[in-house]
Amino acid sequence: xxxxxxxxxxxxxxxxxxxxxxxxxxxxxxxxxxxxxxxxxxxxxxxxxxxxxxxxxxxxxxxxxxxxxxxxxxxxxxxxxxxxxxxxxxxxxxxxxxxxxxxxxxxxxxxxxxxxxxxxxxxxxxxxxxxxxxxxxxxxxxxxxxxxxxxxxxxxxxxxxxxxxxxxxxxxxxxxxxxxxxxxxxxxxxxxxxxxxxxxxxx
Amino acid sequence: xxxxxxxxxxxxxxxxxxxxxxxxxxxxxxxxxxxxxxxxxxxxxxxxxxxxxxxxxxxxxxx
Numbered sequence: 001x002x003x004x005x006x007x008x009x010x011x012x013x014x015x016x017x018x019x020x021x022x023x024x025x026x027x028x029x030x031x032x033x034x035x036x037x038x039x040x041x042x043x044x045x046x047x048x049x050x051x052x053x054x055x056x057x058x059x060x061x062x063x064x065x066x067x068x069x070x071x072x073x074x075x076x077x078x079x080x081x082x083x084x085x086x087x088x089x090x091x092x093x094x095x096x097x098x099x100x101x102x103x104x105x106x107x108x109x110x111x112x113x114x115x116x117x118x119x120x121x122x123x124x125x126x127x128x129x130x131x132x133x134x135x136x137x138x139x140x141x142x143x144x145x146x147x148x149x150x151x152x153x154x155x156x157x158x159x160x161x162x163x164x165x166x167x168x169x170x171x172x173x174x175x176x177x178x179x180x181x182x183x184x185x186x187x188x189x190x191x192x193x194x195x196x197x198x199x200x201x202x203x
Numbered sequence: 204x205x206x207x208x209x210x211x212x213x214x215x216x217x218x219x220x221x222x223x224x225x226x227x228x229x230x231x232x233x234x235x236x237x238x239x240x241x242x243x244x245x246x247x248x249x250x251x252x253x254x255x256x257x258x259x260x261x262x263x264x265x266x
Binding site (some may be wrong): 004005007008011012014019021022024026027049050051053054055056058059060061062063064065066067070071073077078088095097101105109120143148153160177179181183185187188189190191192193194196198199200201202 | 207208210211214215217218220221222224227229230243244245246247248249250251252253255256257260261262263
């Protein structure tokens with residue numbers, strides 16, 4: 001066989017391969033884009049995607065300025081109105097977090113550790129969080145089976161599970177995050193602040 | 204030019220055109236944002252504040 005014949009055979013194989021490739025790709029595009037041909041009728045489908053969306057409706061807690069009393073040697077501040085052993089202003093409501101999305105979500109909380117936030121003797125300082133759907137929260141926002149932080153839990157600096165099924169239904173989509181601080185008498189004077197980051201993942 | 208050579212050149216041109224067509228189709232897929240990723244997660248922040256006044260205990264001074 002002459003070399004030109006071999007080249008023609010190769011070229012025919014290449015053309016065949018290209019045609020098959022073109023047909024396969026064209027079919028894929030028609031499936032993906034709903035590309036219409038001729039006068040055929042079509043159907044429009046709408047899919048509502050579950051979108052996680054949370055919002056702090058009460059996003060700041062400020063106890064103001066104060067000092068630890070001489071006795072005892074530390075002060076306890078809790079967002080249920082407790083100020084024990086110091087003269088800070090009482091705060092009676094925690095942070096309020098609402099699920100304003102369209103799906104139930106799992107919520108984690110992240111914040112800095114007590115040594116970095118409060119300072120002082122590490123055996124004394126405490127920075128703890130508690131999540132509830134009672135009090136300022138709305139009942140059944142996070143049932144007991146999914147409420148992980150249902151007792152005061154020390155903040156460890158990492159992402160911590162708070163509620164693994166936070167409801168989005170109206171009137172049951174609000175949880176309260178209470179805060180407990182124990183401030184040692186040797187904590188460095190000055191303004192102290194910490195950020196609590198709530199992250200929501202749709203279920 | 205011999206007939207076979209003409210056929211060969213024609214087939215090569217056809218291969219090139221088909222390749223261009225494939226590339227245009229793939230570009231069309233990209234422009235439809237088929238590969239667009241949607242972020243489903245959300246994150247919000249709250250703030251805690253308090254101030255500690257200077258006292259004998261925390262300033263290092265003797266009582």
